[in-house]
Amino acid sequence: MSSKNVFFFGSKTEGEAGNKNLLGGKGANLAEMTKIGLPVPPGFTITTEMCIEYYKQGKKISDSLLKEIREALAKVEKDTGKKFGDANNPLLVSVRSGARVSMPGMMDTVLNLGLNENTLKGLIGATGNERFAYDAYRRFIQMYSNVVMGMNPEILEHILTGTKEKKGVKNDTELTAADLKQMVADFKAKYREKMKSDFPEDPMQQLIGAISAVFGSWNNERACIYRRMHGFSDDWGTAVNVQAMVFGNMGEDCATGVAFTRNPSTGENKYYGEFLINAQGEDVVAGIRTPQPVNKDSVDPDNPLPSMEEVMPAVYKQLANVFDILEKHYKDMQDIEFTVEKNKLYMLQTRNGKRTAMAAVKIACDMLNEKLINEKEAVLRVAPEQVDQLLHPMIDPKASKTLIAKGLPASPGAATGQIVFTAQDADEWASAGKKVILVRHETSPEDIKGMVAAQGILTALGGMTSHAAVVARGMGKCCVAGCGQIKLSGKTMSVSGKTYKEGDIITLNGSNGEVYDGNVGKITPELSGDFGKIMDLADKYRKLKVRTNADTPHDSSVARKFGAEGIGLCRTEHMFFEGDRVVAVREMILSSSLEEREKALAKLEPMQKQDFVGIFREMKGLPVTIRLLDPPLHEFLPHTDAELEEVARNMDVPIDMLKSKSASLHEFNPMLGHRGCRLGISYPEIYKMQVRAIIEAACELVKNEKMEIVPEIMIPLVGKKEELAIIKEYSEAEIKKTMDKNGVNLKYMIGTMIELPRAAITSDRIAEEAEFFSFGTNDLTQTTMGLSRDDSGNFLPDYVNKKIYSVDPFVSIDQEGVGELMKISIEKGRKTRKNIKLGICGEHGGEPQSVIFCHKLGLDYVSCSPYRVPVARLAAAHANLMS
């Protein structure tokens, strides 16, 4: 632990931007901004380590820490010339959280701290503004009694609402100093009634309470959920920033705002921000009043509010200058908070701005062009997790649609779903497998769960920096915000003269803010322009190859366009289901002798061959790994009685025979049943047919189209070397016969999937036969964890909630368990066959954290579904650049 636990910033700043882990992002950047001469109110940061210490001490602040706090506070007093708790010129402070990464709105804040009956008088004296002072005091009492004392906020809010009603006013701002003074007295009386004690007068007691509350908020439910969602560690803790208050709410020459140095939605190199005159910072983020744009460029022609550039030109100039300094200094787009107190600008926060995938790509390319960053940095600026967004469906321009409303394009992409009106409904409907659009007046941190569950979010209030907008962008989720045309009432939404009920379907276009009736067609954009540039750079800086999982020429073609460098998994059984082939497949299964089975297989063989011809041709000589039949045979039989009867009629076999065959193939645990290479052991004729079809296809293309093809034949579910040896032996005999027949001499490889723990553990033996390994991490996860993917839905969410798994192991590789088996397998496999070719073909192959893990393991390639190929390419580059 550091011996210094409190870092001052002001006349003699002690921290800097590099200290984020210790000071939190906010604290480190406040110190940094102070250092580079920007106008920052002085203050100090209590380190994140003290947060962890706070919990260790049983939620107590130690005396030694208190001493450091007092010393830092004295420096703030010196810098500001004010005194904390002073009756004449009192220092008021804000107390804010600040973890090493931004967790917007998740933790607590207390403003205007230091006010009591005494200092209130001082504040009135110093500002000459009694109304402002009482307003600050009543805000402080409201915030403190809720945040620090845990009082239900509605109790005091009720008094506020009552007062406004009594006075016949609508806005808080219309209340007079006298109204507010009375309200303070009422608040305190109510506080006494509820808390059985007086509202704390001692500023130091207030400060300790607020610091404790911020530390405490590190573990509130929404912060925990947020961390889990983003994979942040619970052990990081939050820092606490105590800073001299400046006021955006002292009059019309005051303001408060948030802004980005570039457009966070499109990436356009134009300032982008919102502000409110005569307001405190929380008012902007809370989305209660619709804020005005910072610069003229951002004025919405449909709703032309005056910009700061026009209203406060001098301060705007200062602000623009600060933007430029910050971008040059941080070399990244900044997200800042500022306050204007009596025409003087104060910076309250800067941080790297969150952005959409589209903006990330554009900003990275622009900054590369501006020579602000280099190629490697440009690649690292686009998170692989985000790229998915760019591959998300967009509204098809050619689709017919009925526009019903237009709001702000808060987070791009398109989404269709059934309307729900509460976060809880969103969560429940989604759990029941429904796709929903969450429609709210505005969202708050309590809605996180519902936002996660929804396809898209539509809010009636709030701007581009409202809670809904910020959080949705972070999630890569489509969002239309501030759509004032919709009128919400209970569980209905009225718009364009129509009333939508819960369950009705709408479509959102988060890229332009449009809302449509019903389900509107969507398309997926291509890789081109800036995105293409980033992808090219990713290819330049990655080592890991990226293949695709594709079973048809069409999928192969899509994947090629997304940059796939081969096929890592071609599932032959998918071909078995197509059209009338399944008839032949069923005939094969129902055969009671080898001869009959071979007869049925002979019908399938030419079709299989044509499949492979198509795929090989599409892949133009790139490697293609073909997996022989994997699923249990009963998967090909119909399941209901009605279907069975139809098949029996079509095939002209007695229904009883079909039923009894179907029953005899039934398995209690098909995942662990008669499948994979076990079929190749029981029915060699099936695999022989498939091997012939592969080799025939390759020979044909080699002969007729002069292609170079090295087929990779993959045997699934091998657990013991001997299985592979037997199948390899008869397959090689078929291969030889087929090549001889065609007069072609092909190179080929025979390898296996590693998808059973036993295969991983005995990879040294298996590598004696296998020329390549492909990790089938779907099944390997199921068997290693003893967890059925199909059945885990009942309890896996609970497991993630209870932090047993930090992330669904079917989404991101369980590195500690499954990953350890992969490591063992690789070590043992290489011991036997030094240059064994290694890949992964589970769903994980397109998940960024898993791709990075595969890079570290030293695999040759990952293989994933076509649409995830770009994600994998970028993740592979990140892995290499970060290693």
Place this chain on the structure above:
Amino acid sequence: MSSKNVFFFGSKTEGEAGNKNLLGGKGANLAEMTKIGLPVPPGFTITTEMCIEYYKQGKKISDSLLKEIREALAKVEKDTGKKFGDANNPLLVSVRSGARVSMPGMMDTVLNLGLNENTLKGLIGATGNERFAYDAYRRFIQMYSNVVMGMNPEILEHILTGTKEKKGVKNDTELTAADLKQMVADFKAKYREKMKSDFPEDPMQQLIGAISAVFGSWNNERACIYRRMHGFSDDWGTAVNVQAMVFGNMGEDCATGVAFTRNPSTGENKYYGEFLINAQGEDVVAGIRTPQPVNKDSVDPDNPLPSMEEVMPAVYKQLANVFDILEKHYKDMQDIEFTVEKNKLYMLQTRNGKRTAMAAVKIACDMLNEKLINEKEAVLRVAPEQVDQLLHPMIDPKASKTLIAKGLPASPGAATGQIVFTAQDADEWASAGKKVILVRHETSPEDIKGMVAAQGILTALGGMTSHAAVVARGMGKCCVAGCGQIKLSGKTMSVSGKTYKEGDIITLNGSNGEVYDGNVGKITPELSGDFGKIMDLADKYRKLKVRTNADTPHDSSVARKFGAEGIGLCRTEHMFFEGDRVVAVREMILSSSLEEREKALAKLEPMQKQDFVGIFREMKGLPVTIRLLDPPLHEFLPHTDAELEEVARNMDVPIDMLKSKSASLHEFNPMLGHRGCRLGISYPEIYKMQVRAIIEAACELVKNEKMEIVPEIMIPLVGKKEELAIIKEYSEAEIKKTMDKNGVNLKYMIGTMIELPRAAITSDRIAEEAEFFSFGTNDLTQTTMGLSRDDSGNFLPDYVNKKIYSVDPFVSIDQEGVGELMKISIEKGRKTRKNIKLGICGEHGGEPQSVIFCHKLGLDYVSCSPYRVPVARLAAAHANLMS
């Protein structure tokens, strides 16, 4: 490879008993007997390595080996004074197989080799017995053309039968020299017709053919099945023994026989054997003529044939002397073959005799008392695999029974089943889950498969050393042999005036040879007498503790009597199924709220507590490991519609609710589903109830009965440390509350099963929470191999047949795969918690090879079903004595 490949025995013997791996058992013992001066015809042994070499060379015998054979043959000629292929005094030889372990009747033999038209004359001259010589020649031609040339034996047998018919005789012995001479001519003509070449005249060519045939017979089907059944390696190979012929069939002063130095069925210290006058060795084993007893003691009062002791007293005296020498020399009961040629005794084989479990125990104890062997040797003399036989059911003396026949008590135990008349039927019926008794005239090596499948074997012909008797004893399978009262005709059996059809039920008593109508009640014997003595010695020499898997006070009591030292696995769910408890369990499952669930659990709690009181009391302070609820909840719900309706009526809930709950609990792969500790995560109230019941029970006994109890609470299916941590935390809170309430301070342990690969791989982390590990190798095998125990029946036999697995991995631990994970788990577990308590509670805990493996791994205990406890105790002693 050894540089010497052929070992001579005779005047200057080159091998000895210690050379079994190289010379095979037979060869090594022939050398040994020669060395200690016993009368053995000279000969030589070609090593087992040459068998492997034979296959490597593409089934050829190399020139250098041929040279060694010629040299050894010359020494035999010198010793016997005869010459191989000589027209005056020809040397005839036998050519026999001999692997390192005895595989009776599985491989080939050729006798009388060296005969041709020339040497035949020499043999007539030397013996003055034309009939004998022609008989030898026709036997040789029959044997050679079948064994070496692969001719269907029925072709020549047909000529023999035809000749007998023509001559109007019944037995071969009634044929004259002239008849046999004609038959030889007929045989040769038929041979020429079938084989398109003359019967080989060159003795050296005959010899090479016979040696090749014996090597070749190593890989015939029945030898392969036998090896697989006994777990013998295919790589051992067989030696070939070429030995000067002696003749038991030269007249009434000749004989041949087999004998044991003690009774192989009871273990009694009395010689036990059978012989035939004027016969060749194969005639005894083949069971065609009923042989006479060797000694008077063995005469069957019901069928008093004259013994050798009476008929050939001088030779018998020689033989008895040889028995005594052999037992003192080998310090074990011997199984010998002998031939008497013109009143001179020759020893053809000795080996340690196979014996029943009962005999093994008695012989070991007797030899210990006789000071022939020491305690450790006595323990090692009883194979743990055999002990099972002693725990097999016996006929209940008090049961009412209808005796229908009596045969020889060929292999002890009792068995009931449906009659089948062919080995194939036995195999098919058993595969269909039926229990069968195989009834045959006599069995032959072709019947092995059916014998394996049957509960017991009944034969009409053959003695105590017939094929059926020897093989059944080796398998520990009940057998009644030589039961002449039964008359077989097609698929019926007539006895005692009743005709039994295929499918009718009978019961065998292999211990006294009785056959009963229908199913007769059985009992299990106790551990006492000699068996008790061996078990006591086993306990003295073992390190591994042996616990039992027991769910009830009754099972616990049985296991205690069998020597269990605690309970390694008490499955609480078995208690959930009992009586009307399942009603409360179903109520619990159907609850839709925590409150309802707790109400239902409250009904179960006192019952669970009483279960534990009963078990703790029975185990008298020995350790008891209790596993909390493991199976998925749907297992407790009824499955058919009719059952569901009944339950709905009984529980007064709507049938639809029951159906929908049942459907919602359905799982595709229940083995990998919502079970084990996952239930404790989803429904802590269930585990809390169980923990309270355990601790309440212990507290009650500690308080009221002054017992000392350290309950071991076991959490199933843990895959990640956090699961265990959460359950441990709430369990310890319940434990503390319960102890406080009772004013008792208990020691207790909380541990986990290691039954998922992930748990094994992360055992270092899991050991942070677990105070003990118990390997649940049933589920660990299923997940490691991706193999469902319930579903593998369709293909696992094929896997064992194709030698992919040498043994069913659910019977004996897969040491290479599952065992490797156990090793990793133990290493990692001990890294975190040096003295972590380690056990195994899968079915493997009672399987000898697995017990030995567990000893090597350094486990503290194995736990198995009560009846296997003695097996495990003995195996543990073997493991320790052999290490």
